[in-house]
Amino acid sequence: MTKKHTFPIRYDILVIPYIVSLFVVSIPLMLIFGAKKGLELYGIYILAQAVFQSRTWKLIARQSWLNLIPTLVIGPVFAVSGVIVLLLAWLSCILFKSKKQLQLNVLITLSTMLYLMGIRAIVRARSFKEMQSAEPAIHASNHAGYPDNFFVGARMAGLYWTIMVKDLMMKIPPFSFYLAEGRGIPIERDPKTNTPTHESRQKALADADKRIKQRVSLAMFPEGTRLKKKGVYIGTFKKGMTVLSWNNKMPVITFMIVWSKLFESSLEKPLLFTGTIYAEENYTFYPADYTSHEEMQADIAATFQREIKDKLWKYYRVRF
Numbered sequence: 001m002t003k004k005h006t007f008p009i010r011y012d013i014l015v016i017p018y019i020v021s022l023f024v025v026s027i028p029l030m031l032i033f034g035a036k037k038g039l040e041l042y043g044i045y046i047l048a049q050a051v052f053q054s055r056t057w058k059l060i061a062r063q064s065w066l067n068l069i070p071t072l073v074i075g076p077v078f079a080v081s082g083v084i085v086l087l088l089a090w091l092s093c094i095l096f097k098s099k100k101q102l103q104l105n106v107l108i109t110l111s112t113m114l115y116l117m118g119i120r121a122i123v124r125a126r127s128f129k130e131m132q133s134a135e136p137a138i139h140a141s142n143h144a145g146y147p148d149n150f151f152v153g154a155r156m157a158g159l160y161w162t163i164m165v166k167d168l169m170m171k172i173p174p175f176s177f178y179l180a181e182g183r184g185i186p187i188e189r190d191p192k193t194n195t196p197t198h199e200s201r202q203k204a205l206a207d208a209d210k211r212i213k214q215r216v217s218l219a220m221f222p223e224g225t226r227l228k229k230k231g232v233y234i235g236t237f238k239k240g241m242t243v244l245s246w247n248n249k250m251p252v253i254t255f256m257i258v259w260s261k262l263f264e265s266s267l268e269k270p271l272l273f274t275g276t277i278y279a280e281e282n283y284t285f286y287p288a289d290y291t292s293h294e295e296m297q298a299d300i301a302a303t304f305q306r307e308i309k310d311k312l313w314k315y316y317r318v319r320f
Contacts (some may be wrong), residue, residue, distance in 0.1 A: 002299070003284040010123040013154050017115030024041040104129075107157035110150045117147060123155055125255065125281035131158030136215045137284070138245050141255040142234055142304060143221035151257050151279050152219050162211050163219040164204055185211070196224070196250055205240050212248045222300075234308055237301040239293065246293035247284075252300060258311040278315050282307065291304075 025045055092218065108130060114121045126134065139161075139199045167186035176317030185207045188200040196204075208218055222242075223235035243257070245252050247301050283303060290296040 002286070002289060002303075003283065005282055007124045007126055007281055009241050010127065010155070012107065013111040013114075013121050013123045017112040020108065020112045021115065033319060060203055095128055103132075103159075105155055110154040110157075114147065114150045114154070116240065117150075119147065120276040121151065121154070121279065122276055123151065123279045125279070128158045131156070134159060134217075136217045137213070138212070138241060138250055138252045139217060139219045139255055140222050140241055140252055140300065141219070142257055143223060147277075148221070148257055150219045151277070152255065155255060155279065155281070156217070156219055159217045161217040161219055162208070164208060165222070201240070205244065208240075209247070212244060212250055218244070234301070234305045237297055237304075239297055242293040242297040242300070246287050246296065249287055251287070252296075253281060254283045254285070254300065254304065254307075255279065255281045255284060256304065256307055256311065257313055258308065278311065280311070 022042075026038060026042040029041045029045075032038065033041060042231075090162070111121065139152070139156060141148060149169065151162075152163065162183050162185055164185045164187055165186045168183050170186045185204050187196045187204045189195060190197050208220070212218055220241055222237045222240070224238065241252065244250070256279065258280075283300075285296060285300055285303075287296060290299070
């Protein structure tokens with residue numbers, strides 16, 4: 001029977017970035033400018049980040065400087081901070097080898113990267129400790145852009161898991177370190193069309209099937225990267241997810257990321273991500289409740305579409 005969940009907010013994903021930024025940003029500022037001036041500059045940094053995360057359509061319409069200043073001033077500061085975080089993550093991947101240490105590293109680094117991109121992540125999901133003892137499952141999420149990988153990775157930390165990703169993600173540190181040793185299943189794309197090839201899809205599904213048989217949890221985006229059309233918030237689901245679930249008798253857990261229109265528009269401007277983004281782990285679907293994987297796929301897709309509509313209205317007062 002399909003099970004609906006209601007989890008509390010993951011405050012570790014919300015608070016950890018502020019703690020990391022305290023050390024990554026304030027200490028260098030205090031060393032360069034002195035304790036008092038450094039803390040003052042850090043206060044300005046936090047204020048700028050708050051502005052960066054609270055912009056709305058009306059603010060941008062009235063005050064175009066909010067687009068200009070983050071790009072010319074705040075953006076580079078975030079970028080430098082991000083480089084430091086990535087270097088620390090790279091070092092910790094080399095120094096710490098245990099699964100728990102690596103998963104903590106995933107949680108800290110990915111939640112911090114969301115913060116540095118100007119995203120305040122409100123995630124409702126089971127805790128890091130609960131994830132460590134969770135049963136293997138297929139974790140499905142909607143997908144509109146590469147920041148979704150940070151949401152999914154931060155939330156999956158604690159599990160022994162793997163994820164189906166673009167092959168490019170396997171080559172970019174620190175993600176390449178996390179995805180090494182079987183944690184990532186690369187999907188190659190045709191350079192001309194930027195879409196996965198048939199051969200790549202089949203190979204990825206075969207690799208995923210092997211991991212699932214080893215009782216490893218799998219994270220994936222069953223709709224792929226959807227086309228950004230007005231009123232389209234969930235694309236067509238591919239059948240691979242439910243085929244894997246059906247053949248291995250493994251449940252599907254849905255993790256829904258709710259994007260605002262403002263955040264959607266900022267995707268084409270790398271330094272202009274903005275706002276509070278909500279994500280919720282909310283349903284578990286069991287293969288035994290269905291007569292075919294096609295029926296299961298249709299039910300999951302319909303649930304996604306309905307829930308995204310409800311959440312867009314709840315969080316952003318957007319209807320479609």
